[in-house]
Amino acid sequence: MRAKKMAFISLLVALTAIGAAIKIPAPIGSIALDAFPALLAAALLGGPAGAVVGGMGHLLSALLGGMPLGPLHFVVAIEMAFLSIVFAYLYRTGKRWQAGILFILGNTFAAPLPFLFLISKAFYLSIVPSLFIGSAVNTVIALVIIPRLSPIIELMISKERMSQ
Known part of the structure; x- marks a missing residue:
């Protein structure tokens, strides 16, 4: 099961x-659909898997976007990992x-609170609407898709356990 889980991650x-x-234009940068897989991993595989997908996913998204915030994206990746763990806990309970x-x-x-202090209040206020939409x-995509994928993943896991 461990190999299948790593492959799924x-x-x-x-x-x-x-x-x-997939970029949706926004006032600052763009909105990406990169958080959905992290929420999917968090709900189906647990918090640590969601954290890996959330953190790595953000860094990948930032890299594709040209890393406009530079090394500050590592802070955001940690925040995404944390939010994925919290999502997993609540969703799974x-x-x-x-x-x-x-x-x-x-x-x-x-x-985005660190950017309020590191960059400016104007930056924070201008990025909040884009972050809200994204x-x-x-x-919403995650909450619609997860219940539909959950039975399939559970079936795969139960088949794996029965074969061991």
């Missing part, structure tokens, strides 16, 4: 590259809507 990290390539709302709020308002789109 790798597939989801690769899916973040595809999501990162049955609080699915709360997980989605907390992810949207955390990614929109809390994650977070909402990624979360």
Whole structure:
């Protein structure tokens, strides 16, 4: 099972590259669909898997976008990893809507807080609307897709356990 899980995590990290390539124009930069695979990993495989996909996914998205914030993207990757772990905990304890709302709020308002102090208040205020739209789109996609994929993943896991 460990090899299948690692392969699935790798597939989801690769899916973040595809999501990162789908750009929705925004006032600062663009909105990418790179958070959805992290939420998928968090819900189906747990917090650590979601953290890996979220952190790696953000770095991949930033790399494809030209790394406009430079090394500050590593801070954002850590924040995405943390938000993925929180999403996993809430989602897996049955609080699915709360997980989605907390992810949207955390990614929109809390994650960019360091930039309020490091860059400027104007930057923070201008990036919040884009982050809200991007977070909402990624979360809605995740909350629609996860329940449909969950039975398939559970079936794969149960078949793997029965064959051992």
